[in-house]
Amino acid sequence: MKALTFTLINPPEERLDLSILTPSTLAELTRNEIAKLRIGTSRRPASVGDLFKITGSDPANIIFEGGHSRFDGVASGMTGGSIRLVGDAGNQIARAMTGGSLYIDGSVGRHAGSGMTGGRVEIRGNAGDNVGGPLAGEITGMDGGVLIIRGKAGDYAGDRLRRGTIALCKGCGDYPGYRMIAGTIVILGRSGIMPGYLMKRGTLLFDRQPEHLSPTFLPCGEPDSPFAGLLDRYLISEKITDRALLGARPGKFAGDNAVSGKGEILYRKKGR
Amino acid sequence: MEQLMRNGVAIDDTFAEAFGMRATAIIITAPTLKWARQAAITMTGYATSVIGCGCEAAIDVDIPASRTPDGRPGCRVMIFAMGTDELQKQLKSRLGQCVLTSPGSACFAGLEAPARLDLGNSLRYFGDGWQISKKLAGRHYWRVPVMDGEFLCEATTGLTKGAVGGGNLLLLAADNTKALRAAERAVAAIGKVPGAIMPFPGGIVRSGSKVGGKYKGMMASTNDAFAPTLRGVVKSALTPEINAVLEIVIDGETSDAVAAAMRAGLKAVIDLGPQKGALRISAGNYGGKLGKFHYHLKELL
Numbered sequence: 001m002k003a004l005t006f007t008l009i010n011p012p013e014e015r016l017d018l019s020i021l022t023p024s025t026l027a028e029l030t031r032n033e034i035a036k037l038r039i040g041t042s043r044r045p046a047s048v049g050d051l052f053k054i055t056g057s058d059p060a061n062i063i064f065e066g067g068h069s070r071f072d073g074v075a076s077g078m079t080g081g082s083i084r085l086v087g088d089a090g091n092q093i094a095r096a097m098t099g100g101s102l103y104i105d106g107s108v109g110r111h112a113g114s115g116m117t118g119g120r121v122e123i124r125g126n127a128g129d130n131v132g133g134p135l136a137g138e139i140t141g142m143d144g145g146v147l148i149i150r151g152k153a154g155d156y157a158g159d160r161l162r163r164g165t166i167a168l169c170k171g172c173g174d175y176p177g178y179r180m181i182a183g184t185i186v187i188l189g190r191s192g193i194m195p196g197y198l199m200k201r202g203t204l205l206f207d208r209q210p211e212h213l214s215p216t217f218l219p220c221g222e223p224d225s226p227f228a229g230l231l232d233r234y235l236i237s238e239k240i241t242d243r244a245l246l247g248a249r250p251g252k253f254a255g256d257n258a259v260s261g262k263g264e265i266l267y268r269k270k271g272r
Numbered sequence: 273m274e275q276l277m278r279n280g281v282a283i284d285d286t287f288a289e290a291f292g293m294r295a296t297a298i299i300i301t302a303p304t305l306k307w308a309r310q311a312a313i314t315m316t317g318y319a320t321s322v323i324g325c326g327c328e329a330a331i332d333v334d335i336p337a338s339r340t341p342d343g344r345p346g347c348r349v350m351i352f353a354m355g356t357d358e359l360q361k362q363l364k365s366r367l368g369q370c371v372l373t374s375p376g377s378a379c380f381a382g383l384e385a386p387a388r389l390d391l392g393n394s395l396r397y398f399g400d401g402w403q404i405s406k407k408l409a410g411r412h413y414w415r416v417p418v419m420d421g422e423f424l425c426e427a428t429t430g431l432t433k434g435a436v437g438g439g440n441l442l443l444l445a446a447d448n449t450k451a452l453r454a455a456e457r458a459v460a461a462i463g464k465v466p467g468a469i470m471p472f473p474g475g476i477v478r479s480g481s482k483v484g485g486k487y488k489g490m491m492a493s494t495n496d497a498f499a500p501t502l503r504g505v506v507k508s509a510l511t512p513e514i515n516a517v518l519e520i521v522i523d524g525e526t527s528d529a530v531a532a533a534m535r536a537g538l539k540a541v542i543d544l545g546p547q548k549g550a551l552r553i554s555a556g557n558y559g560g561k562l563g564k565f566h567y568h569l570k571e572l573l
Contacts, residue, residue: 230424
């Protein structure tokens with residue numbers, strides 16, 4: 001079966017909520033039923049058929065040909081299968097996702113991967129603020145899965161991360177790993193100020209010594225670390241990096257001692 | 273007893289009798305292979321027989337750095353016991369006393385199975401609150417701070433109930449030198465078979481046993497039928513030209529692994545020939561009533 005494909009006809013005139021277009025929600029629907037689904041969010045909301053030409057029939061594999069920064073909630077609540085979007089997307093993509101894979105061949109807005117608990121998300125472009133972070137009133141952010149931003153991420157990436165891995169491949173804004181509970185954030189390239197600010201536990205990985213650290217992070221030397229070898233191999237197997245990031249003896253800062261201080265920042269030492 | 277001849281070596285028409293066991297495996301890594309093996313050898317010390325040691329354990333194979341979880345050289349250790357509780361107890365205490373303590377060591381699951389035994393889950397408390405839990409790619413690890421850095425240990429490893437213990441070969445030779453040479457050849461060949469271990473010293477037993485004895489409380493006593501000095505006074509299995517017998521005991525992850533190991537051992541001893549090695553090869557059994565697994569020598573040639 002060919003992948004179920006949504007080809008964008010006209011750019012949307014309103015913000016869209018595409019959370020209804022996931023493999024599990026479309027599994028039982030005919031093409032006509034899908035065309036009638038409402039995805040607009042204004043008083044006279046657009047339906048799928050107004051904006052997209054629908055081809056293909058395999059709902060386990062969904063392709064969006066063409067994207068827009070008004071495409072909110074792409075793959076939100078997704079439980080399995082795969083979604084591929086060629087273009088940009090808006091806010092809260094992969095929100096509360098539990099499984100499957102999402103690939104976005106463009107840039108996305110705020111709260112990408114917010115509260116996701118499983119699955120794999122890869123974004124080729126940049127991401128806005130609060131990558132993986134909780135919405136207002138929620139206690140934890142991302143709680144599992146793998147979230148890769150190949151471009152640059154905004155501020156507060158990995159806010160209240162509890163489990164899972166976030167990779168920011170071309171740096172990020174301020175406060176990455178803000179209030180982190182546990183989990184792993186990989187940052188390649190330049191980070192803004194105060195990485196790991198108020199983190200309780202968890203691991204921040206850098207390809208260089210981090211700048212602008214809070215004074216509540218304390219250096220812990222550079223002992224031999226088999227865990228660094230394990231992490232390096234994991235990052236390569238997840239295709240986050242293509243060679244060892246940390247090496248056998250990464251430098252370490254412990255923090256944030258303003259809270260429990262059981263978190264860590266590991267970074268590759270210069271010349272190693 | 274009927275015999276087959278292969279390259280001048282007589283093969284008894286008999287079988288090795290083996291038992292179902294529980295087994296687990298772990299991978300130990302270290303900065304060098306020497307220290308990975310050291311941790312493994314220490315951990316598998318005093319683990320020759322379940323009768324007296326609680327478990328049977330030995331190194332299965334060495335694993336090159338390119339194939340270990342952390343990219344350092346390592347080896348796979350297998351541990352066998354009669355019950356799950358005893359296996360868990362042995363695993364925990366040996367891991368805690370011998371692997372956690374060994375310089376630079378790390379420890380990973382060496383067997384994938386739905387039934388699990390605790391590894392790091394039981395050792396993490398050594399971290400006194402500073403232990404770190406990490407989940408990567410669906411696997412759970414514990415990191416325990418120690419004086420040379422961190423002890424990295426996977427949380428659990430797999431347990432198999434399909435393991436087999438007690439596969440064996442008896443090598444009968446004209447003298448001790450030849451018996452030992454044949455046994456060493458067999459051990460070297462079996463060492464290359466994955467999933468099979470030989471728990472006795474260097475893989476070889478010289479004190480093969482029979483069940484029970486004349487003294488109260490003895491679960492096993494000397495195998496008098498194969499003791500050359502008793503040839504005249506007991507119902508002996510030895511002919512006049514035999515003056516030394518050595519046994520190789522094999523535990524395998526599966527019945528197939530035991531059969532493959534016995535096949536490899538048989539071939540090595542037959543290839544060595546009767547002039548340099550064994551004149552005759554036999555196997556130990558209890559009449560076929562006790563053990564579920566029978567390995568007939570003639571089927572392994």
